[in-house]
Amino acid sequence: MQRFLQPTPHSVTDALCDALPDFRKAYFADAIAPEEYEEYGPVALFRESFEDAWRNALSLIADMRGATR
DSSP states (O other): HHHHHOOOOHHHHHHHHHHHHHHHHHSSTTTTHHHHHHTHHHHHHHHHHHHHHHHHHHHHHHHHHHHOO
């Protein structure tokens, strides 16, 4: 059987949970409260990246509109 399909040993998930608090929040259902979600590291990173890209897109559109006038 392929290694990819093997279940992860509990010792590995336990070590990750001990070493990385955010791993525990991501790995277990209900490990993060709804009010924590907005400021949860990966969510905040995605939101900030999206907002930066959106601002860049709006700026590019404004520049392109200015060039056609």
